[in-house]
Amino acid sequence: MKSTRIQESRGDQLFNIVNYTVLCLFTLSVLYPLIYVLSASFSSSTAVISGRVWLWPVDITLQGYEAVFKNNRVWVGFANSLFYAVVGTIINVMMTLIAAYPLSRKDFYIRNGIMALFVFTMMFGGGLIPNYLLIKELGLLDTRWALIIPGVMSVMSVIIARTYFQTTIPDEILEAAHLDGCSDYKFLVKIVAPLSGPIIAVLSLFYAVGHWNTYFAALLYLKSPDLFPLQIILREVLVKNTFDEEIITDVVGAAQREGMRELLKYSLIVISTIPVLVVYPFIQRHFVKGMMIGSLKG
Numbered sequence: 001m002k003s004t005r006i007q008e009s010r011g012d013q014l015f016n017i018v019n020y021t022v023l024c025l026f027t028l029s030v031l032y033p034l035i036y037v038l039s040a041s042f043s044s045s046t047a048v049i050s051g052r053v054w055l056w057p058v059d060i061t062l063q064g065y066e067a068v069f070k071n072n073r074v075w076v077g078f079a080n081s082l083f084y085a086v087v088g089t090i091i092n093v094m095m096t097l098i099a100a101y102p103l104s105r106k107d108f109y110i111r112n113g114i115m116a117l118f119v120f121t122m123m124f125g126g127g128l129i130p131n132y133l134l135i136k137e138l139g140l141l142d143t144r145w146a147l148i149i150p151g152v153m154s155v156m157s158v159i160i161a162r163t164y165f166q167t168t169i170p171d172e173i174l175e176a177a178h179l180d181g182c183s184d185y186k187f188l189v190k191i192v193a194p195l196s197g198p199i200i201a202v203l204s205l206f207y208a209v210g211h212w213n214t215y216f217a218a219l220l221y222l223k224s225p226d227l228f229p230l231q232i233i234l235r236e237v238l239v240k241n242t243f244d245e246e247i248i249t250d251v252v253g254a255a256q257r258e259g260m261r262e263l264l265k266y267s268l269i270v271i272s273t274i275p276v277l278v279v280y281p282f283i284q285r286h287f288v289k290g291m292m293i294g295s296l297k298g
Contacts, residue, residue: 041065041266048262064267074268077230080144082275084229085211088148092207093200095153100161101188106171115162118155128220135221146221147214147229157203164199165192209276230272237265 008016035055040048044059052058068074099118103111126134131150140146169192177187193200215231222228 037266037269041263041270043263045263048266064263065271067264068267068271073225073228073233074230074271076226077228077233078271080227081212081214081230083144084147084214085208085275088151088211089204089207091148091152092154092157093203096157096161096203097188097193097196097200099153100158101165101192103158104162104165104169118158122155132220141221142223142227144227147211147217150217151210154206157206161196161199161203164196169195205280208279212276234268234272237261237268 032055036053039055039057040053041064042057042060042062043053044061045063047053047058102108103115105111125131135141135146135150138149140149173191174187177191182190213231214229215235218227218229218232219235222232
């Protein structure tokens with residue numbers, strides 16, 4: 001059989017041309033800064049400060065990365081961010097699943113009232129000063145837990161996970177498990193969790209990226225440099241324009257320090273984004289499925 005192709009009208013063709021053009025321009029506007037930062041990180045400090053870097057690296061060198069990796073503060077910040085991302089994500093996902101699963105059960109009669117309280121917190125908050133005073137009274141100031149405990153659970157993530165459970169875990173499985181003497185806790189751990197790979201991947205990505213990019217909370221609650229995440233170190237380089245002068249001298253010698261600072265900025269930006277880029281491909285196949293199932297029905 002010959003395949004029939006619907007003839008597009010001139011209006012449709014014009015729309016497609018305009019649509020593709022706008023999308024291409026938007027993609028380029030997003031992609032070019034990323035390419036520029038990557039190219040600048042591999043270029044010489046002289047090329048960066050003189051503005052000779054446009055698209056590709058100029059006078060390719062690894063001086064910026066050498067200087068970054070020689071700075072102990074970068075390693076400390078990287079380790080701290082890794083701790084916040086891994087430990088915080090594990091706790092976040094566990095608390096979200098524990099909260100979302102009961103709210104998805106039809107036999108949990110007060111679920112609507114609890115859900116209303118959760119939604120209320122999305123619309124109304126105490127504000128910056130009350131939150132700070134709360135963290136202070138709890139004794140969490142200048143501790144690692146100040147970046148984990150306050151945001152231990154996202155209401156939006158609870159809603160997405162609850163909807164996923166409602167649409168993918170049939171009631172018949174729960175009834176069969178109860179007939180076999182399975183408790184609710186064992187049902188959650190042994191049956192619900194293994195069937196919830198896509199939504200767990202979505203939640204893990206959301207929480208992990210949030211912890212890895214945490215900045216404002218660390219700026220408010222942390223004072224000890226040994227607890228600073230990598231984003232605070234990046235802020236000191238980008239905004240305050242501070243870096244270890246001895247490291248700069250060791251790497252470039254008589255080269256211009258201002259140019260080296262610019263080079264260090266781009267190198268540190270690339271290093272701070274690598275972990276997220278490495279993790280995402282492994283959970284990308286679950287991401288779309290979990291996100292769509294968890295958000296279509298309320």
